[in-house]
Structures are given as C-alpha cells and as structure tokens.
Amino acid sequence: MGAILAAPLDEADLIRTAQRGDQDAFEKLVRTYDQSVLRLAMNLLRSPDEARDVYQEAFLKVYRNLHSFRFDCSFHTWLYRIVTNVCLDHLRRRKVRKEESTVVETPDGPVDQAARLTEEGPSGNPERQAWNRELSEGIRTALDALTPRERTVFELRHYEGMRLRAIGEILGTTEEAAKNCLFRATQKMRASLETFA
Amino acid sequence: MKCAEIIDQFSFYSYGEVSSELEERIESHLAECAACRLEFARHQAFMDSLDQRGELNEGALLISCRADLRRRLTAQPAGSQRWTGLLASLRDFSHFHIPLRVPVGAMALLALGWFGARYTPEKFGGMRAGLAQPMFSNVQSIQQGDSGKVQIAVDEVQRRVVTGDLTEPRIQQLLLDAVRDESNPGVRVESIGALKNSAESEEVRRALIDAVSHDPNAGVRLKALEGLKPYAGDPSVRKTLANVLLKDENPGVRVQAIDLLTTHHDDSIVGVLQDVMQKEDDGYIRARARNLLETMKASVGTY
Numbered sequence: 001m002g003a004i005l006a007a008p009l010d011e012a013d014l015i016r017t018a019q020r021g022d023q024d025a026f027e028k029l030v031r032t033y034d035q036s037v038l039r040l041a042m043n044l045l046r047s048p049d050e051a052r053d054v055y056q057e058a059f060l061k062v063y064r065n066l067h068s069f070r071f072d073c074s075f076h077t078w079l080y081r082i083v084t085n086v087c088l089d090h091l092r093r094r095k096v097r098k099e100e101s102t103v104v105e106t107p108d109g110p111v112d113q114a115a116r117l118t119e120e121g122p123s124g125n126p127e128r129q130a131w132n133r134e135l136s137e138g139i140r141t142a143l144d145a146l147t148p149r150e151r152t153v154f155e156l157r158h159y160e161g162m163r164l165r166a167i168g169e170i171l172g173t174t175e176e177a178a179k180n181c182l183f184r185a186t187q188k189m190r191a192s193l194e195t196f197a
Numbered sequence: 198m199k200c201a202e203i204i205d206q207f208s209f210y211s212y213g214e215v216s217s218e219l220e221e222r223i224e225s226h227l228a229e230c231a232a233c234r235l236e237f238a239r240h241q242a243f244m245d246s247l248d249q250r251g252e253l254n255e256g257a258l259l260i261s262c263r264a265d266l267r268r269r270l271t272a273q274p275a276g277s278q279r280w281t282g283l284l285a286s287l288r289d290f291s292h293f294h295i296p297l298r299v300p301v302g303a304m305a306l307l308a309l310g311w312f313g314a315r316y317t318p319e320k321f322g323g324m325r326a327g328l329a330q331p332m333f334s335n336v337q338s339i340q341q342g343d344s345g346k347v348q349i350a351v352d353e354v355q356r357r358v359v360t361g362d363l364t365e366p367r368i369q370q371l372l373l374d375a376v377r378d379e380s381n382p383g384v385r386v387e388s389i390g391a392l393k394n395s396a397e398s399e400e401v402r403r404a405l406i407d408a409v410s411h412d413p414n415a416g417v418r419l420k421a422l423e424g425l426k427p428y429a430g431d432p433s434v435r436k437t438l439a440n441v442l443l444k445d446e447n448p449g450v451r452v453q454a455i456d457l458l459t460t461h462h463d464d465s466i467v468g469v470l471q472d473v474m475q476k477e478d479d480g481y482i483r484a485r486a487r488n489l490l491e492t493m494k495a496s497v498g499t500y
Contacts, residue, residue: 023270030266035259042253051255055262056269063270128452131481132249139250157212158247164214179209186208190243196480 015075019066026066030059033076036160037083044087044155045094046140054090058083073169080170084152091148135196142192150185157182198222200233207240242478245448363395376404382414389417393424402428406437415447422453429457439469448479455482459489467495 011032017025037058041051061082069078143151152171156162157178162170168178203226209215210223227234340348361368375388389408396402401424408421418441428434441454455473458466466489473486474497490497 026270027267030263034263035255038255038259038262039253042255042258043250046253048258052258052262052265056265059266060269060273063273128456128481128485132251135246135249136251139247143250158244159250164212179214183205183208189247190240193243193246196246 011075012071015066015069015071019069026063029075030062033079034059037079040080040083040155040160041087043159044152045090050090054083054086058086061086077166077169080156081172084156084170088148088152091151135193138193138196139189142189145192146185146188150181150188153178153181154185154189198226200226200230203227203230203233204236204240207237208244211240211244238478242480245478246480248448363391369395369398369401373400373404376408382412382417385412385414385417386420389420389424393420396424396428402431402434406434409437409441415450418445418447418450419453422450422457426457426460430461435461435465439466442469442482443472443476448482451477451479451482452485455485459485462489462493464493467493471495471497 011029014025014029018029034055038051038055041054041058042048045051045054058079062079065082069075143154146154149171153167156167156170157164164178164182165175168175171178203223206215206219206223210220215223227237338350342348359368359371363369363372369392372388372392375384376392378384378388385408389405392401392404396405405421405424409418409425412418412421422438422441425434425437429438435458438454438458442451442458445451445454458469470486470490474483474490477483477486487497
C-alpha cells in the first residue's frame with residue numbers, strides 16, 4: 001500500500017482523496033504549496049510570528065473547507081484566495097494598531113527582526129553591503145507605506161510573478177481593478193525609492 | 198500615443214501585461230523617442246533595484262510550521278474532515294462486491310484491521326504519514342495474466358545515507374552529481390557549498406564554472422562564484438566572470454562578478470568595464486566600473 005501511496009498522483013485525484021478524509025493526501029497537498037504560502041506570508045508581513053499564524057490559519061481553513069472545493073477554479077487560486085485573505089486581515093489589523101511589527105526597540109536602537117532572517121549574501125566589500133542594506137531598507141519602508149491591498153497585489157505580481165488575471169481571481173476582483181492597484185503601488189514605490197535612482 | 202501615456206504603460210509592459218498591439222505601439226514609440234527610452238531605462242533600473250529587498254529564509258520556520266499544523270490537525274474534533282473521511286471510506290467500501298462464499302466474519306475482521314491501521318493514532322503504532330517514508334515508488338507498467346494474476350513493474354528508490362570525507366573520490370562524485378540535479382536547487386546550493394573548498398581540483402572548478410554560467414537559480418550561481426573566489430586570477434575563471442558581468446540577469450550575481458573580476462587589475466578587463474558602463478542599469482555596478490576605469494587611468498567610454 002505504501003508503494004501505491006508513494007506513486008505520483010494527479011492533483012485532482014489528490015484533492016478528491018483528501019476530500020474523503022485521507023490525511024496522507026492532505027499532507028501531500030499541503031507540502032506541494034506550503035513553502036510558497038509561507039514565503040508569501042513572510043514577505044508580506046515581514047514577521048515570522050505572523051507568518052506562522054497565517055500558515056496555521058490558512059491551512060486549517062483549507063482542511064475544514066476542502067469538502068466545499070468544487071473544482072470551479074484551480075486549487076492554487078482557491079488556496080491563495082484563502083491565504084491572501086488571511087494576510088490582508090493581518091495587514092489591516094496592523095494598520096489599525098499602527099504597529100511596526102518587525103521593528104523592536106533594543107538598547108542599541110531599533111532592530112528589524114525580519115532583516116535578521118534575510119539570507120546571508122556572499123561576502124563582499126563593505127561599501128556594497130552598505131548600499132544594499134540601505135536599498136533593502138528603503139524597499140521595505142516603501143512597501144510598508146502601501147495600502148494592504150496595493151501591497152498584496154504588488155507582492156503577487158512583482159515578487160511572486162503571478163499574472164494580473166490570476167491576482168484578480170485570487171482577490172475576488174477584476175483584472176482591471178488589479179491593474180489599477182498595481183499602477184498605484186508602482187507609482188508610490190518609485191516615488192519612495194527615487195533617491196536610489 | 199503621447200509620451201505620458203506610453204510612460205504610464207511601462208510597468209505593465211515590463212511585466213508582459215499589455216496586449217500585443219499595445220506592445221508594438223510602445224516599442225515603435227521607444228524606437229523613435231529618446232526621452233521615453235531614457236525614462237524606460239530608468240524604469241527598468243527601478244524594477245531591478247527591487248530585487249535588493251532581500252529574500253527571507255523560511256526553511257527553519259517551515260519545519261516547525263509543518264509540525265504545528267500536524268499537531269493541530271490531529272487535535273481537530275471528529276466530525277470535521279477526518280470523520281467525513283471515515284464515513285466516505287465506509288461508503289466506498291460498501292460498493293465492493295463481496296462473494297457470498299467468503300465468510301462474513303473474515304471480511305469484518307479484515308475491515309476492522311484495515312480501519313484500525315488506517316485511523317489509529319501514530320503513538321499507538323498507526324500508519325505514519327506517507328511523506329515521511331524513505332522509499333519512493335512508481336508503477337511503470339501493469340500486465341494481467343491469464344491465471345488472474347497481475348504483474349506490476351515498480352521502480353523503487355531507496356534512500357540511504359552516505360558519510361565520508363570531502364576528499365574521498367566517491368563523496369566528491371556524489372556532490373558533483375548533485376550539482377547537476379536539475380530538480381532541486383537547494384541540493385545544488387548545498388553541494389556547491391560543500392565542494393567550494395575543493396576547487397583546486399580541475400573537475401570541481403569546471404563544475405563551479407558550469408554552475409556560474411548555466412544554473413537557472415541565482416542562489417546557486419552566487420554560491421558557485423564564492424567557490425571561484427580564490428581562482429579569480431585564472432584565465433578561464435576570468436573569462437566566465439566577464440561573461441557573467443555582461444550577461445547575467447541577476448544584479449546580485451553581476452555585483453559579485455565585478456567584485457571578483459576586479460581583485461586582479463589587468464588590461465584585459467578594461468573593455469569589459471567599458472561595456473558595463475554602456476549597458477549596465479544597476480547604479481552600484483556602474484559606479485564600481487567607473488571607479489576602476491579611473492583607477493586604471495582608462496577612458497570611461499569607448500569612442
């Protein structure tokens with residue numbers, strides 16, 4: 001039985017099997033997408049704790065509602081609709097709280113916790129590292145200044161490489177609305193990063 | 198179309214989100230309008246600069262997220278997905294044809310055993326999640342014989358752990374194979390990381406040069422560049438670095454390439470640096486090339 005389970009399954013079969021309550025199939029579905037889900041949450045929220053919450057909340061929602069998935073859109077779209085809604089809720093709550101969730105005060109001054117998680121780049125000269133750090137900080141500040149919706153659209157288009165049509169589907173809006181949102185986000189980002197041009 | 202309208206379309210054009218008709222109009226406008234060409238170059242530089250945000254490494258977090266999720270799924274009340282699944286399995290099972298001559302008691306025992314194994318929690322010896330198993334199998338063909346037996350051809354991959362010193366040829370060979378594993382960039386990064394201190398070997402250096410030139414993953418290319426650092430004076434390495442500097446699409450990789458290339462000042466890089474001044478969008482790389490050309494008392498442009 002293990003051998004048969006280990007054979008590659010078509011995603012639709014996997015979903016149907018998971019819908020019948022098969023834990024293994026559900027776990028396989030999770031593992032197909034969870035790394036990109038976590039990366040999206042991390043990049044949108046820049047907070048490991050919040051990203052962890054999004055991961056749990058989103059996949060538990062998927063688990064509880066998988067029976068209602070009717071294949072009228074791709075599973076990827078359905079999943080990302082859930083994930084982006086959970087992320088948007090977090091971003092909106094953060095705006096209300098007006099918190100800088102990733103920046104903590106330390107005796108040495110404010111430290112961005114998310115920046116600590118950034119992959120260590122190759123060793124290079126200090127001048128370049130300083131330039132990169134400054135630019136990286138500028139980008140994060142510019143992204144933080146966007147509205148939650150603009151931020152999400154920009155993240156999905158620029159960093160995740162999704163098509164505007166798919167983004168519209170995920171956010172339950174039209175391609176045109178997603179396009180307008182991207183336009184506003186790009187204009188704001190460019191204005192914020194003018195000093196690095 | 199007016200210049201302002203064209204400029205408004207730049208981000209969609211860069212993302213390939215415009216119709217082919219609009220794309221043609223933008224391109225023909227750019228071919229004729231120097232001001233818009235300049236503006237587009239600025240836009241592209243802005244887009245490239247966004248790659249400097251820094252990728253977050255979610256690896257360790259992912260493992261703990263998966264463990265938490267598994268715990269929370271196990272704690273889900275019956276009646277959610279698992280209970281629905283059990284009912285569905287029972288429903289499916291009732292569709293099976295049961296020959297009357299098979300004793301009903303034996304079938305009941307079989308069913309009890311199957312469901313017992315399937316739904317007993319892991320701590321009581323129940324079935325482990327499939328993905329944790331070390332063996333992967335794939336059914337390649339199925340043949341039904343006259344006797345009612347079925348012949349199934351199964352490809353099986355058994356995982357085993359190989360331990361050894363980095364200098365051992367069999368370990369190096371495994372790592373060199375892993376560098377070429379197209380399906381897994383993580384494995385390629387790790388194997389290059391392990392090999393990078395063995396670049397005195399011609400074969401390892403060739404593998405690093407190959408990875409720098411052809412690997413589709415920028416992280417792997419960067420790791421391979423690190424390994425080539427002590428050999429930045431080697432002519433074949435320098436040739437590769439010059440190519441990367443002029444052609445690699447990732448600004449981070451180009452930055453690393455110019456840093457390595459300029460650890461040795463020789464006249465052969467002047468032409469490359471002048472090319473950089475003409476073609477490069479990244480402000481840091483251009484500034485670095487300019488500084489070096491000035492240091493070497495070479496002209497910044499080609500005439």
